[in-house]
Amino acid sequence: MASHWEEFYSTNPQPVNFENNCTLLKNFCESHKKNNQRIVLVTSGGTTVPLEHNTVRFVDNFSGGLRGAASAEYFLDQGYSVIFLHRFNSIIPFTRHFNHLKMLDMLVLQKNEKNVSISIKPDSVDMLAPILVKYQRAQEDNKMLYINFTTLSDYFWLLRACCEYLKDIGANALLYLAAAVSDFFVPSSQMATHKLPSDGVPEIHLQLVPKLLVPIVSLWVPHAFVVSFKLETDESVLISKATGAIKKYKHKLVIGNMLHTRRTRVVFVTEGSNYEIKLTEEQISNGVEIENIIVKNVVSVHTKFIEGTF
Amino acid sequence: MASHWEEFYSTNPQPVNFENNCTLLKNFCESHKKNNQRIVLVTSGGTTVPLEHNTVRFVDNFSGGLRGAASAEYFLDQGYSVIFLHRFNSIIPFTRHFNHLKMLDMLVLQKNEKNVSISIKPDSVDMLAPILVKYQRAQEDNKMLYINFTTLSDYFWLLRACCEYLKDIGANALLYLAAAVSDFFVPSSQMATHKLPSDGVPEIHLQLVPKLLVPIVSLWVPHAFVVSFKLETDESVLISKATGAIKKYKHKLVIGNMLHTRRTRVVFVTEGSNYEIKLTEEQISNGVEIENIIVKNVVSVHTKFIEGTF
Structure with a gap:
């Protein structure tokens, strides 16, 4: 049985x-609230579950964090301020x-x-310069807050x-979990x-996580727009589970x-409808990332949500 | 019961x-064999154990890989060629x-x-330049081979x-596991x-790993000098287990x-004797890394081993 979330915290x-x-x-949310700025919380990477108090071994979840890191960059492009809550040492925006x-x-x-002196080789400048420009702009404008977790x-x-401070942002807050x-x-x-001793099988x-x-x-950010992800390996249960x-x-x-097609295809499931987003062969060969399309679609429904038409 | 290692491979x-x-x-070992060069195999980082064929969840071992990455650099300093067999995305030499x-x-x-153009800020050049010089020298001289694993x-x-190609190196081969x-x-x-379904407890x-x-x-590199590590959280069993x-x-x-003191203290255990290596307060405040001392000690016993006096 799942323990209750309150019991987990206690x-x-x-x-x-x-x-x-x-x-x-607190400071990040307050400064952006003043400007009526939209804020997205992007969570990214896997959590670990320690098996021992003095942790040597733990159960981990497969996730490099690419989806979260890429999405965080595209949310910046869309004008959002971003709280990037990520697994320590996972993939992060820009340096990815x-x-x-x-x-x-x-x-x-x-x-x-x-x-x-040390400089970047001229043939790498073309690749690095646009990334560096975006990174430095986000730093200067205080548009991205990096917070990390492990367990x-x-x-x-x-x-x-995060929810405690995002509550005041109301419908301008987007949770992208x-x-x-x-x-x-x-x-x-x-x-x-x-x-655990290594000469016997432990x-x-x-126990189920709440x-x-x-x-x-229902409680923490009742006015925010909340998006969750569902990863499956069995296609037949994906839509029904979502x-x-x-x-x-x-x-x-x-x-x-789906685990093996997640870089080229996702399904948006809302109450009563669902639609697929799939990269075309042309988009794939042009290096389009699916997170770019996902984020544009999410921003579009978030806008409708803020306007009360979702 | 542990499965036999041959069964594991099959x-x-x-x-x-x-x-x-x-x-x-093969190419790395052959090119260094010609010069009668010592080669160290440094293994570093944790291995994962998948819980599902389509891996979403896995059991992992705590290890950032700092000890291996730092040691690899110090072995280079000591003139060794280094095979750095490391966990994908763990800490690596130089960039650490x-x-x-x-x-x-x-x-x-x-x-x-x-x-x-893009350059390194002048105040970071002092830190980065010596690392870059060592990295570039190792690359030019083909002194470090990076191989990565996950599971x-x-x-x-x-x-x-690695053992198959190190066998020919004889006593010049050092395994630093x-x-x-x-x-x-x-x-x-x-x-x-x-x-695994997330609505029931799996x-x-x-099974024990061979x-x-x-x-x-006994079989693969019988003439090499083999060093293994033992990490414990309970001091009372450390020496007896080693x-x-x-x-x-x-x-x-x-x-x-020991898990919590591993950055400042280790114990060298050989057949019939053991001695401690512990950083002094002065060394700690001067930023001396224990891997520097460990590697010097290992190289010293490896030399005796090659000379037949170990």
């Missing part, structure tokens, strides 16, 4: 640095376009008698804190203190996707 | 790109010194009428391939095909460490 302590993150969230070693390979060292418990605490959240966890009371007692969509929609989620949680939109 | 298929990695390993966003923050864009099965296949390898896995035959049937140190030491491993697997050295 038995799992706040993450380190929580107060500091709350201050950042080049990996670490590629970055070093782009650098060239110049030495003269007086001076050492399921971190995520729970930080997501609730793309993180891959664990469905199961090991309750603190049943967790081994030390590393018993792992899993669904935060319940308090999010429709079931809409009915159960009463939020506005579920974006369904 | 029931878990080769990773994608395996042949290509074998060619890289700055994270992604810090990298973007270091960049400055210059525009004039004709030209756009336990990838790791098994790639580690055996710092990766955090799963102790348990879900056998392919007992794995669910699709994502039963996870774990210990590869057995074939490594000593037990030496007796059982008959390799040369176990480096023991």
